[in-house]
Amino acid sequence: MKINQTDMQPMFTPQSVAVVGASDNPAKLGFHVMKSLTLGGFEGTLIPVNLNADQIMGCEAFPSLTAFKGHIDLAIVVVPAKRVAEVFSACIEKNVKGIVLITAGFKEIDDPAGTSLHSDIAGMINRAEIPVIGPNTFGMVNLHANLNASFTPEFSMLPKGRIALVSQSGGLAHLLGFMAMRAQIGFSKIIGLGNRLNMDFAEMINFLMNDDETDVIMLYMEGIDQPIRFVEALKRHGNKKPVIIYKTGSSQKSDLASQSHTGSMAGKHAIYQGAFRQAGILTTDSAETLLDTAKALAVSPIPQGPGVAILSGQAGPGIAACDVCDACGLNIVNFNKDTQERINAYLPPLALRTNPVDMGPAWYDAKVQSGIVEAVMNDCHVDAVLLLIMFASANADLLGGLYDQFIKFKPGKPIISCIAAPPEIWDKQIHLLESAGVLVNYPTPERAALVLANLVKYRGIQFKARQNVKRKAVPLTWLVQNDAEQLSTLHQYSGL
Amino acid sequence: MKINQTDMQPMFTPQSVAVVGASDNPAKLGFHVMKSLTLGGFEGTLIPVNLNADQIMGCEAFPSLTAFKGHIDLAIVVVPAKRVAEVFSACIEKNVKGIVLITAGFKEIDDPAGTSLHSDIAGMINRAEIPVIGPNTFGMVNLHANLNASFTPEFSMLPKGRIALVSQSGGLAHLLGFMAMRAQIGFSKIIGLGNRLNMDFAEMINFLMNDDETDVIMLYMEGIDQPIRFVEALKRHGNKKPVIIYKTGSSQKSDLASQSHTGSMAGKHAIYQGAFRQAGILTTDSAETLLDTAKALAVSPIPQGPGVAILSGQAGPGIAACDVCDACGLNIVNFNKDTQERINAYLPPLALRTNPVDMGPAWYDAKVQSGIVEAVMNDCHVDAVLLLIMFASANADLLGGLYDQFIKFKPGKPIISCIAAPPEIWDKQIHLLESAGVLVNYPTPERAALVLANLVKYRGIQFKARQNVKRKAVPLTWLVQNDAEQLSTLHQYSGL
Numbered sequence: 001m002k003i004n005q006t007d008m009q010p011m012f013t014p015q016s017v018a019v020v021g022a023s024d025n026p027a028k029l030g031f032h033v034m035k036s037l038t039l040g041g042f043e044g045t046l047i048p049v050n051l052n053a054d055q056i057m058g059c060e061a062f063p064s065l066t067a068f069k070g071h072i073d074l075a076i077v078v079v080p081a082k083r084v085a086e087v088f089s090a091c092i093e094k095n096v097k098g099i100v101l102i103t104a105g106f107k108e109i110d111d112p113a114g115t116s117l118h119s120d121i122a123g124m125i126n127r128a129e130i131p132v133i134g135p136n137t138f139g140m141v142n143l144h145a146n147l148n149a150s151f152t153p154e155f156s157m158l159p160k161g162r163i164a165l166v167s168q169s170g171g172l173a174h175l176l177g178f179m180a181m182r183a184q185i186g187f188s189k190i191i192g193l194g195n196r197l198n199m200d201f202a203e204m205i206n207f208l209m210n211d212d213e214t215d216v217i218m219l220y221m222e223g224i225d226q227p228i229r230f231v232e233a234l235k236r237h238g239n240k241k242p243v244i245i246y247k248t249g250s251s252q253k254s255d256l257a258s259q260s261h262t263g264s265m266a267g268k269h270a271i272y273q274g275a276f277r278q279a280g281i282l283t284t285d286s287a288e289t290l291l292d293t294a295k296a297l298a299v300s301p302i303p304q305g306p307g308v309a310i311l312s313g314q315a316g317p318g319i320a321a322c323d324v325c326d327a328c329g330l331n332i333v334n335f336n337k338d339t340q341e342r343i344n345a346y347l348p349p350l351a352l353r354t355n356p357v358d359m360g361p362a363w364y365d366a367k368v369q370s371g372i373v374e375a376v377m378n379d380c381h382v383d384a385v386l387l388l389i390m391f392a393s394a395n396a397d398l399l400g401g402l403y404d405q406f407i408k409f410k411p412g413k414p415i416i417s418c419i420a421a422p423p424e425i426w427d428k429q430i431h432l433l434e435s436a437g438v439l440v441n442y443p444t445p446e447r448a449a450l451v452l453a454n455l456v457k458y459r460g461i462q463f464k465a466r467q468n469v470k471r472k473a474v475p476l477t478w479l480v481q482n483d484a485e486q487l488s489t490l491h492q493y494s495g496l
Numbered sequence: 497m498k499i500n501q502t503d504m505q506p507m508f509t510p511q512s513v514a515v516v517g518a519s520d521n522p523a524k525l526g527f528h529v530m531k532s533l534t535l536g537g538f539e540g541t542l543i544p545v546n547l548n549a550d551q552i553m554g555c556e557a558f559p560s561l562t563a564f565k566g567h568i569d570l571a572i573v574v575v576p577a578k579r580v581a582e583v584f585s586a587c588i589e590k591n592v593k594g595i596v597l598i599t600a601g602f603k604e605i606d607d608p609a610g611t612s613l614h615s616d617i618a619g620m621i622n623r624a625e626i627p628v629i630g631p632n633t634f635g636m637v638n639l640h641a642n643l644n645a646s647f648t649p650e651f652s653m654l655p656k657g658r659i660a661l662v663s664q665s666g667g668l669a670h671l672l673g674f675m676a677m678r679a680q681i682g683f684s685k686i687i688g689l690g691n692r693l694n695m696d697f698a699e700m701i702n703f704l705m706n707d708d709e710t711d712v713i714m715l716y717m718e719g720i721d722q723p724i725r726f727v728e729a730l731k732r733h734g735n736k737k738p739v740i741i742y743k744t745g746s747s748q749k750s751d752l753a754s755q756s757h758t759g760s761m762a763g764k765h766a767i768y769q770g771a772f773r774q775a776g777i778l779t780t781d782s783a784e785t786l787l788d789t790a791k792a793l794a795v796s797p798i799p800q801g802p803g804v805a806i807l808s809g810q811a812g813p814g815i816a817a818c819d820v821c822d823a824c825g826l827n828i829v830n831f832n833k834d835t836q837e838r839i840n841a842y843l844p845p846l847a848l849r850t851n852p853v854d855m856g857p858a859w860y861d862a863k864v865q866s867g868i869v870e871a872v873m874n875d876c877h878v879d880a881v882l883l884l885i886m887f888a889s890a891n892a893d894l895l896g897g898l899y900d901q902f903i904k905f906k907p908g909k910p911i912i913s914c915i916a917a918p919p920e921i922w923d924k925q926i927h928l929l930e931s932a933g934v935l936v937n938y939p940t941p942e943r944a945a946l947v948l949a950n951l952v953k954y955r956g957i958q959f960k961a962r963q964n965v966k967r968k969a970v971p972l973t974w975l976v977q978n979d980a981e982q983l984s985t986l987h988q989y990s991g992l
Binding site for chain 2: 355
């Protein structure tokens with residue numbers, strides 16, 4: 001079954017949502033799903049379906065989907081696995097536009113009965129051409145629509161933003177969500193793929209590439225059934241939006257575990273990495289770097305090359321960042337003569353005025369620091385700035401001053417920063433600087449430098465993608481039937 | 497001059513502190529130092545020295561050190577460089593026990609006058625045998641004595657703890673301090689080495705190895721003048737306390753920058769790393785890993801081997817941790833028969849019950865989860881547990897239950913965890929579990945796994961150190977005079 005973006009839109013922006021298995025009992029997932037929808041501020045019609053209740057959380061309840069006489073856009077299903085086929089029949093009868101199937105116990109279980117159940121319900125729902133997220137998923141969230149179709153009401157605490165997350169693991173989606181809440185990073189959508197009855201990474205890529213609320217697509221992957229479809233979906237969109245992935249399963253043990261977890265073909269980590277590279281997506285190796293990089297991709301301009309100016313209010317953080325830049329292949333440039341003269345005019349001879357610049361002698365002076373930032377911004381060798389400033393009582397007023405200066409000259413190149421202070425002290429000012437699009441801030445100089453390196457990598461990917469478009473005359477065809485062939489084709493494709 | 501621990505004690509626990517260059521003017525560092533001492537809760541006598549004031553921040557001020565008639569234990573000096581010799585004379589006359597020299601403008605400046613000034617004041621103070629921290633330092637903090645002898649009053653916001661930080665960079669010390677505040681990690685002392693007039697890493701190692709308030713010594717280093725003295729100081733104490741280091745300067749640019757920054761011999765990163773390994777200290781490559789690892793070393797038992805059990809409430813985080821464990825050489829063990837049977841009794845066949853264990857089917861069940869923890873703790877192959885639990889509305893009560901269970905059976909092996917939740921929700925419970933010594937928690941599964949790998953590395957270092965003690969009969973002698981020779985000897989020593 002081929003599901004396109006038009007098919008998927010209604011389930012993400014439903015007017016009416018049924019919860020099949022809704023409950024007033026906190027021990028049931030159906031209780032938490034109802035909480036998500038009500039606390040999440042969903043404004044459409046909410047239809048709890050439960051055999052034994054008249055009302056759930058203030059909403060009239062119905063004994064079955066068909067007992068409700070109105071239209072239903074989205075059905076969230078949380079009944080036991082053995083009842084899913086019956087519910088799916090009702091979904092087809094009611095002509096629902098999409099299903100979130102939270103229920104587990106299908107392909108992922110160590111029991112042929114699960115696999116058989118999986119293919120039974122897949123068959124019927126594919127004939128009806130209804131898109132399904134799940135089974136074995138926590139659900140999905142469309143923050144801009146105030147739709148929390150998951151069993152975790154707390155996802156609604158996330159700020160609305162421009163980053164979509166597609167995760168093959170509920171645990172990782174929760175982790176990334178909590179990390180984003182703490183760092184105040186906004187999301188557009190969170191999608192828990194689960195065991196992918198008829199919607200996989202490929203469908204989500206197609207959908208999110210055309211989603212007006214999403215600028216960056218963040219993926220967590222363990223393994224996929226049809227890697228070629230995934231890669232082709234990415235290529236089809238020609239790098240329209242940045243896609244960044246964290247794929248686990250590099251070790252034998254984790255590989256086996258992920259096969260069991262999501263019932264998918266994992267394996268061959270290096271092959272995947274090569275294919276990702278060819279498909280033009282950015283790879284990362286931790287949840288932290290995934291989220292850090294997505295944050296920058298969502299708000300920062302992309303550097304036009306690897307030339308970096310490291311400006312630090314205290315020498316140490318500059319040196320630490322230098323190490324990371326060097327290890328990641330960034331170019332800590334020599335400034336041109338004019339830039340150097342301007343910096344020399346700002347700082348006394350005792351300072352380290354070449355790159356990395358130690359702005360120590362002016363550590364409290366916003367005018368000097370922004371003057372130096374402006375000077376290096378105008379240097380043709382500099383593609384981005386790493387700005388590293390540690391709070392001290394004596395420079396407490398610095399950030400306010402920097403804000404005023406930056407707003408005046410509007411830096412046109414990316415500034416990735418580590419501005420660090422005790423809790424509360426500079427948090428608001430940093431948020432203001434980020435909101436004004438001046439800079440993107442990280443908790444350590446090393447993380448800031450790593451993000452900058454990833455932005456530069458992304459620039460390379462964009463560039464390559466444009467070249468690939470030109471070379472479209474030589475198409476690659478994949479006609480593969482099974483996992484082994486897919487993997488073998490993928491292997492050729494990966495260039496390994 | 498040789499400074500021993502007895503010489504250093506009085507300056508860290510002074511009865512009386514003079515601030516030479518104290519000020520009521522917020523534009524002066526002497527203002528911030530006074531704020532640090534008063535807001536930091538210092539309970540001894542505070543003696544501001546200022547030519548033009550009768551009183552500063554409620555304390556009677558004196559025109560000179562000698563004008564104060566009582567005894568002075570510690571002098572904090574913040575006057576311009578050209579006045580330091582005169583102040584040092586007064587310090588000698590008053591027989592102070594130690595000096596914190598915040599003033600900059602000595603060896604680190606690009607001017608022979610600075611070097612000459614440096615050796616002049618070093619000569620006079622060494623003859624008087626007075627220990628000096630600095631010059632060009634933010635100062636030092638002894639949290640247990642409520643002594644904030646720095647220009648950053650906010651350091652007093654740090655919880656009191658058992659980790660000492662010795663930093664060659666003020667910026668990194670501030671960064672690590674702010675990170676520790678946010679993560680609520682307690683420090684014993686923070687020492688900003690600055691340009692090391694007569695106290696270097698070696699002296700601090702000697703002092704902190706015998707400091708009752710310090711269990712873990714955390715170092716940030718750019719480069720040192722006398723690496724052999726440092727290594728020998730470490731060997732002298734035979735690994736009595738864990739020492740963990742973050743050394744920057746791996747790139748050519750950062751190496752040059754650090755030479756300029758602290759006027760020290762940097763260079764030869766690989767040689768340093770080899771020497772550190774031989775000296776039995778743990779190396780890390782970021783501020784984050786440095787602090788993460790120090791936190792665990794301060795509170796966790798050390799694993800007796802590399803055998804790890806990965807237990808996760810949701811599969812994904814377990815798989816992510818698996819990758820890191822595997823990459824770091826930890827052994828994701830096969831459980832023995834008895835352990836496996838106990839786990840099988842807790843979890844249904846559909847779950848992944850071998851290592852990594854997916855406790856998904858019991859994700860809300862504290863008794864089952866702690867039962868599994870207890871089972872693997874009793875397995876002779878398991879040296880430590882990685883426990884990975886993501887919050888969801890449906891498992892909100894889990895942590896309270898886990899606390900009750902853990903308190904009962906008192907886990908005897910390390911539990912390194914990533915228990916993650918939205919802000920506020922589980923923070924207190926996690927803090928309780930940490931305070932009870934049950935586990936040590938980190939923001940991501942990858943960081944938790946990396947810390948565990950570092951604990952296992954530390955175990956190897958301890959083991960080697962004990963072997964080295966036995967082999968004491970073959971002493972190594974270093975008789976070297978200058979930087980080049982030091983480096984060459986260090987090179988042989990490093991085994992590279």
